[in-house]
Amino acid sequence: MNTIFALAQVVIKELYRRKDFYVLFILTVLITLLMASASIFHDDKIVRYLKDICLLLIWISALVMAVGTAARQIPAERENRTIFPLLAKPVSRAQVIAGKFLGCWLASGMALVVFYLFLGLVCASREHEWHVFIYLQALWLQWVFLAVIIALVLFGSVIFAAPSSNATISIVVVISIWFLGSHLNTVALQQAEPMRSIIYTIYFLIPHLEWYDIRDLVVHNRPLVSGTICGLATLYGAAYTGVFLFATWLCFRRKPLN
Amino acid sequence: MPAPCYILALLLTLCFTLATSLQLRMHSISTGTPSDDMLKAVLGDGRRMFANHYFVKADVYFHSGYYPSIFEQGAKAPANARHMVEEHHDEGGDHDEHEHEKAMDFLGQPKDWIDRFGRHFYSSTHSHLDKPGEAREILPWLRLSADLDPQRIETYTVAAYWLRGHLGKVDEAEQFLREGLRANPTSYEILFELGMLYSENHHDSSRARNLWELALRRWQDQDAVNRPSVLQRWEESKDVGDIQPDINIYLKIITQLALLEEGQGDLRQALHYRELEVKVSPLPELVQVEIDKLKQKLASPPISAPTK
Numbered sequence: 328m329n330t331i332f333a334l335a336q337v338v339i340k341e342l343y344r345r346k347d348f349y350v351l352f353i354l355t356v357l358i359t360l361l362m363a364s365a366s367i368f369h370d371d372k373i374v375r376y377l378k379d380i381c382l383l384l385i386w387i388s389a390l391v392m393a394v395g396t397a398a399r400q401i402p403a404e405r406e407n408r409t410i411f412p413l414l415a416k417p418v419s420r421a422q423v424i425a426g427k428f429l430g431c432w433l434a435s436g437m438a439l440v441v442f443y444l445f446l447g448l449v450c451a452s453r454e455h456e457w458h459v460f461i462y463l464q465a466l467w468l469q470w471v472f473l474a475v476i477i478a479l480v481l482f483g484s485v486i487f488a489a490p491s492s493n494a495t496i497s498i499v500v501v502i503s504i505w506f507l508g509s510h511l512n513t514v515a516l517q518q519a520e521p522m523r524s525i526i527y528t529i530y531f532l533i534p535h536l537e538w539y540d541i542r543d544l545v546v547h548n549r550p551l552v553s554g555t556i557c558g559l560a561t562l563y564g565a566a567y568t569g570v571f572l573f574a575t576w577l578c579f580r581r582k583p584l585n
Numbered sequence: 586m587p588a589p590c591y592i593l594a595l596l597l598t599l600c601f602t603l604a605t606s607l608q609l610r611m612h613s614i615s616t617g618t619p620s621d622d623m624l625k626a627v628l629g630d631g632r633r634m635f636a637n638h639y640f641v642k643a644d645v646y647f648h649s650g651y652y653p654s655i656f657e658q659g660a661k662a663p664a665n666a667r668h669m670v671e672e673h674h675d676e677g678g679d680h681d682e683h684e685h686e687k688a689m690d691f692l693g694q695p696k697d698w699i700d701r702f703g704r705h706f707y708s709s710t711h712s713h714l715d716k717p718g719e720a721r722e723i724l725p726w727l728r729l730s731a732d733l734d735p736q737r738i739e740t741y742t743v744a745a746y747w748l749r750g751h752l753g754k755v756d757e758a759e760q761f762l763r764e765g766l767r768a769n770p771t772s773y774e775i776l777f778e779l780g781m782l783y784s785e786n787h788h789d790s791s792r793a794r795n796l797w798e799l800a801l802r803r804w805q806d807q808d809a810v811n812r813p814s815v816l817q818r819w820e821e822s823k824d825v826g827d828i829q830p831d832i833n834i835y836l837k838i839i840t841q842l843a844l845l846e847e848g849q850g851d852l853r854q855a856l857h858y859r860e861l862e863v864k865v866s867p868l869p870e871l872v873q874v875e876i877d878k879l880k881q882k883l884a885s886p887p888i889s890a891p892t893k
Contacts, residue, residue, distance in 0.1 A: 367725050368748060368757040372718070375646060376725040468706075509703055510656040512696050535699055543707045547649040556705045 330418050331426040338400065338430020339437070347395060348438050351388035355442065358384060359449055374453040375546050381449060382542045385442045386469070390501065393435045393473045397480035398494040400427040401579070410584055420580050424481060428572060431477045436470050458545075464552060465545050471564035472539035476501055478571035485578045505536045534567040628733070636734030643726035643743070648689070650708035657691040720747045731765070741765030742778045755786045771807065776800035777838050784845065794845055801838050804831075832865050843875075852883050 342348060359381045367373055401423075404410040413423065443466045451457055479501070483493040508530070515526035538560050541552060552560075611626065628635065645652040689711045695701035714720045727744040730737060741762055748758035759782055765775045780796035783789045808831075843858035856879045863872040 365725075367728050368721075368744075368752075368754055368761070370721050370724065370752070370754070373721050373725055375722040509700075510654065512700060513656045516696070530699070535703060538703055538706045541706050543650040547646070547708060549649065549708055552705050556702070559702070560706070 334426025335430035339434045342434040355384040378546045397431045397477045398490040401484045435473045468539040474568045478568040482571045482575040509537045632733040636730045639726045639730040643723040646723045653691040735768035773800040773803040
């Protein structure tokens with residue numbers, strides 16, 4: 328376990344040495360503050376549009392950071408030939424995958440905390456109250472979402488040749504599932520057989536990433552998702568993360584490294 | 586390869602030349618404010634599409650996020666944005682509300698366990714921004730929609746309705762309506778809403794009357810252009826669906842004028858407007874009762890001289 332944490336630490340250090348997080352955070356802050364400075368009918372209590380814009384920027388930034396960080400982990404180690412001394416420690420390939428995953432996931436979590444803190448501050452300055460629990464729930468579910476994405480991208484990094492192609496394909500897949508996944512059943516019902524069964528099978532096979540996006544509930548001050556439902560969604564996310572990590576290990580364990 | 590400073594100088598010269606040329610072109614197409622011109626130049630007619638998107642976004646906010654996606658809209662007609670301003674004070678309010686509830690029941694029963702479970706993570710119950718002051722949340726999108734498409738009249742009337750009726754921002758509502766009127770000088774809808782503002786908020790009956798009379802004239806002018814006119818089509822009961830919005834606004838104008846004249850004691854004028862109203866009202870029997878009352882009052886000797 329210490330080996331995994333040591334590997335994770337390296338990934339976290341890499342995140343705060345790189346400029347990605349700072350650039351995305353500053354962009355989010357600038358755009359949100361610019362929108363906040365607009366006077367709309369001289370009403371300074373309007374807040375939902377700000378939450379909406381800020382959350383959208385947080386989701387885009389977190390997705391870009393997670394995919395970007397995860398996609399280059401294994402290819403960079405192979406390209407720099409640092410994978411050989413690493414595996415000679417001795418560190419097993421399963422530990423490398425687990426360490427890389429944990430590092431990317433923790434780094435994303437730390438970035439999310441900073442982003443949500445900013446969101447909380449901006450909204451509290453307008454609403455004069457803290458909706459702490461809904462922000463914490465949104466943060467947690469987004470973090471589970473990122474776990475699935477990071478595992479998926481790590482799996483892609485042992486299949487695709489270059490990090491750029493892996494990142495592009497992963498983002499297209501994630502966005503498609505995120506926005507269309509929940510509607511596949513509606514589409515399937517309008518199709519004739521065998522198309523209906525094929526679409527329905529895809530609908531049941533894909534991870535339903537849209538569950539973790541509770542921006543609607545946060546923006547419109549809807550009630551919290553119940554703890555049980557949140558827990559079940561976490562288990563569902565953990566299962567898919569496990570599946571993708573296991574698939575990564577299956578592909579990586581016998582893969583030639585040179 | 587020339588020295589980098591020469592390349593830089595060449596690029597700067599090119600930039601300066603282009604800037605002088607573009608500045609002249611921009612100046613020749615400018616008619617409104619700089620931001621309007623910029624949007625027009627960058628987006629062209631595409632801004633109407635964005636304006637519509639932001640108007641729908643305001644409706645999404647009005648329903649606290651509970652709104653049909655394009656997939657659900659395919660199965661069911663999208664909700665009409667009219668309910669944003671009319672559900673609370675219309676004559677047929679109950680009926681409209683029922684229709685609206687029916688239209689918004691787009692989710693139906695869950696199709697499978699994923700659908701059932703997924704409904705915990707988004708707005709899946711129908712509600713409106715009913716709490717005091719909550720309606721302000723739709724305003725940014727309406728403002729943006731008006732900036733993108735100043736010819737979209739509904740944006741001004743909806744925003745003004747909420748500003749003056751629920752948020753107590755009468756001056757802002759008037760300013761926004763006048764902005765709309767400058768962009769749409771022939772709009773009888775904006776004139777009507779402006780009249781409502783003077784009548785209900787400023788309690789200035791004479792200005793309200795002037796505005797409603799002007800709105801009525803504008804409505805009749807546009808109706809005179811149509812062949813056959815909306816009123817003719819209405820009387821012949823043809824194509825009722827597409828002329829309903831025009832008839833509704835006409836009905837509102839003459840109803841308000843009738844009420845105002847009755848309140849001011851000009852019963853003959855009130856009777857005139859009621860007689861126009863009875864021809865287009867969905868409840869003519871109720872209007873007929875009002876006409877009979879007015880005729881009775883006119884027949885009886887006046888107690889005091891009417892004041893106008």
